[in-house]
Amino acid sequence: MPTQNQSLLDALNACVAACEHCATACLQEDDVKMMVGCIRLDRDCADICALTARFVARDSAHAQHLLKECAEICKACGDECEKHGAHMQHCQECAVACRRCEEACRAGLAA
Template sequence: MTTSPASAPQNQTVLDALSRCAAACEQCATACLQEEHVHMMVSCIRLDRDCADICRLTAAFIARGSDHAKHVLKECIEICQKCADECGQHQHDHCQQCAEACRACVAACQHYAG
């Protein structure tokens, strides 16, 4: 799992997925705060924020070739899946887009992890 700078281009797919997921989660959390019944969106907002944070952290660990990237990646997959499940339950476009980005991130992370 440890990467060197020479293998950095091979990491671009997972780094892109992590970045897209973090952005989608941030956008979803912001949009959820604008919903009429925001109290019903609390779990979604919390997971969005957790997911965005773990995606950014995971990307940093992968980009630097950290020996700990494997452990962070495992947690990222778990949180992204939970976020996809939560957002997928809501009919709002921003939630559906977030769920899609989270599922794509899970797939990219699983592929990267081998």
């Protein structure tokens, strides 16, 4: 597997893990209602990253479509997590993973 694909897969998988962790941690916050948008985006982002990783790994002709969507959802999730990152470490870590994944997806599109 080319090194570029491996770094993309690493970013996708790291984002899945960060989003799953963030969603779980958000559910344990005192004001869960305030975190609903974050939880939803975390779940969407984790799912699209996992699916995209599978398509990239199998070198699917449709991976490019998913990379575009994945970059958009990673951006939205990163934006939402940044709103809470000042007082929630899990959101801060998730935002960083989302930004890295967004960049990796955009680089994959350009390749």
